Amino acid sequence: MEDSIDEYLDDANLSIPDMIKKYDVLMTNGEKKKPKHNFRCVNELHCRVSGNCSITVETRRHCSSCRIKKCFAVGMRKESIRSEQxxxxxxxxxxxxxxxxxxxxxxxxxxxxxxxxxxxxxxxxxxxxxxxxxxxxxxxxxxxxxxxxxxxxxxxxxxxxxxxxxxxxxxxxxxxxxxxxxxxxxxxxxxxxxxxxxxxxxxxxxxxxxxxxxxxxxxxxxxxxxxxxxxxxxxxxxxxxxxxxxxxxxxxxxxxxxxxxxxxxxxxxxxxxxxxxxxxxxxxxxxxxxxxxxxxxxxxxxxxxxxxxxxxxxxxxxxxxxxxxxxxxxxxxxxxxxxxxxxxxxxxxxxxxxxxxxx
The missing domain is CATH 1.10.565.10 (Retinoid X Receptor)
Incomplete structure (x- = not known):
């Protein structure tokens, strides 16, 4: 299944609904690796461009805001993000x-x-x-x-x-x-x-x-x-x-x-x-x-x-x-x-x- 997610990330044109329909609600690579943001900081993240950056394996570290939004869009729960404590x-x-x-x-x-x-x-x-x-x-x-x-x-x-x-x-x-x-x-x-x-x-x-x-x-x-x-x-x-x-x-x-x-x-x-x-x-x-x-x-x-x-x-x-x-x-x-x-x-x-x- 990891290969499927990587396939999606390699295809920046694949929309979120298409991904959910094709792969079901699964974890992205970002979720599997437990993002290092606590939820207080997530609310403070802002995209420096258009708010809809292309998130792929190669570009996922370029914009934390769009990356975390995409993770939430495909079903990642807020509870999965650890607090600082x-x-x-x-x-x-x-x-x-x-x-x-x-x-x-x-x-x-x-x-x-x-x-x-x-x-x-x-x-x-x-x-x-x-x-x-x-x-x-x-x-x-x-x-x-x-x-x-x-x-x-x-x-x-x-x-x-x-x-x-x-x-x-x-x-x-x-x-x-x-x-x-x-x-x-x-x-x-x-x-x-x-x-x-x-x-x-x-x-x-x-x-x-x-x-x-x-x-x-x-x-x-x-x-x-x-x-x-x-x-x-x-x-x-x-x-x-x-x-x-x-x-x-x-x-x-x-x-x-x-x-x-x-x-x-x-x-x-x-x-x-x-x-x-x-x-x-x-x-x-x-x-x-x-x-x-x-x-x-x-x-x-x-x-x-x-x-x-x-x-x-x-x-x-x-x-x-x-x-x-x-x-x-x-x-x-x-x-x-x-x-x-x-x-x-x-x-x-x-x-x-x-x-x-x-x-």
Whole structure:
């Protein structure tokens, strides 16, 4: 029957009544693949031409409005289109199923090279080493754990609304942003570009920051238990963020400098893979400069990893870190959807709302 539908799509002159008469009321290719529009967005679709575009296998992606109209015309039900909530829950279930089939293996950290090994190749220049030391010092100075007066942990379970949950994180956000603002490279950029980079990337990098903060045995983040209340389907946002940060702990345990350099590289990303970023891309005034800064830090990290663990292990570690971060962006995109469906977001601190791209 799929061949019959494809035959129809190849014949743009075949009318809807003729198709229904010839093939009965069936699903189009678009329906079988579950269109990615939620119904709220379907009502906002508009044809850019005449409102009666030719929809074939080759042209079906050219006009979403006419494509969805044709799907409805041949009998597709509105109920077949998943809402944003349903799509997110489906993605969570699929990810959970994939993880159960392919249990994640603990990262096998390559053995450290002995300083007495004469085969060690010194790759980093004195300038590179100074640069790395400055980055480490800057992070430790500005992005450490908040003081006990602004952030306190408790062995008891805390039940927090979404606004209480994020307002509690404000000291972490402030310290983390302060670290990036003290990077000399960021200070060279136009202030609008600085703001755009912070707004687009800071919430994506928070889990990596937590991975560093929670690694010391004495960290207060190891004894914090939180349950968010009021979220759709009783989803615990704290658990989701905790799982994301835990996925980077092995890298931090092996060498925190790698993650600190990686965070800078990712901070200077101008097109993260989130729905909001894709459809509301920031206009950067010094895009070439940003790319140049990112490239220089990428080279610095690569040279550091080559000297630290050799080319083969460097490739493996770098690939794993980037893969983890791509997955993190997918989950954060889902968390964004959960946050926007909550009734308490107006109570979130205005600064945090900006970081969460709610304003």
């Amino acid at each position: 349903e799509k997110f829950m489906k993605r969570l279930q699929l990810n959970k199923t994939r993880r159960s089939r392919c249990p994640e293996k603990t990262i096998e950290v390559p053995a450290l090279m002995s300083l007495g090994n004469s085969s060690i190749v010194m790759i980093l220049s004195p300038t590179d080493r100074t640069h790395i030391n400055n980055v480490t010092h800057c992070y430790d100075q500005f992005s450490g754990e908040p003081s006990s007066s602004t952030y306190c942990s408790t062995p008891e379970v805390l039940y927090l609304r979404i606004d209480e949950f994020f307002n509690r994180k404000k000291p972490i956000f402030i310290n983390f942003i302060s670290y990036f603002k003290h990077l000399p490279e960021l200070q060279t950029l136009h202030v609008d570009d600085q703001v755009s980079l912070i707004k687009q990337n800071i919430r994506l990098l928070i889990p990596l920051n937590y991975a560093i903060l929670k690694t010391p045995i004495s960290s207060k983040f190891r004894s914090t238990y939180i349950q968010t209340v009021g979220c759709i389907n009783n989803i615990n946002l704290h658990h989701m963020f905790q799982s994301l940060s835990n996925s980077f702990v092995d890298f931090v345990t092996y060498d925190p400098i790698m993650i600190k350099l990686l965070m800078i590289i990712l901070f200077f990303t101008t097109n993260p893979l989130t729905t909001r970023s894709i459809y509301d891309a920031a206009q950067y005034k010094q895009l070439d400069n940003i790319k140049q800064i990112q490239s220089s830090y990428t080279e610095l990290l690569w040279l550091y990893m080559l000297e630290k663990c050799g080319e083969q292990n460097a490739i493996i570690l770098f690939t794993r870190m980037i893969t983890k971060y791509l997955y993190l962006q997918i989950i954060i995109d889902g968390i964004d959807s959960i946050i926007r469906m909550n009734n308490d977001i107006h109570k979130i601190d205005s600064l945090i709302q900006s970081f969460l791209q709610l304003t």
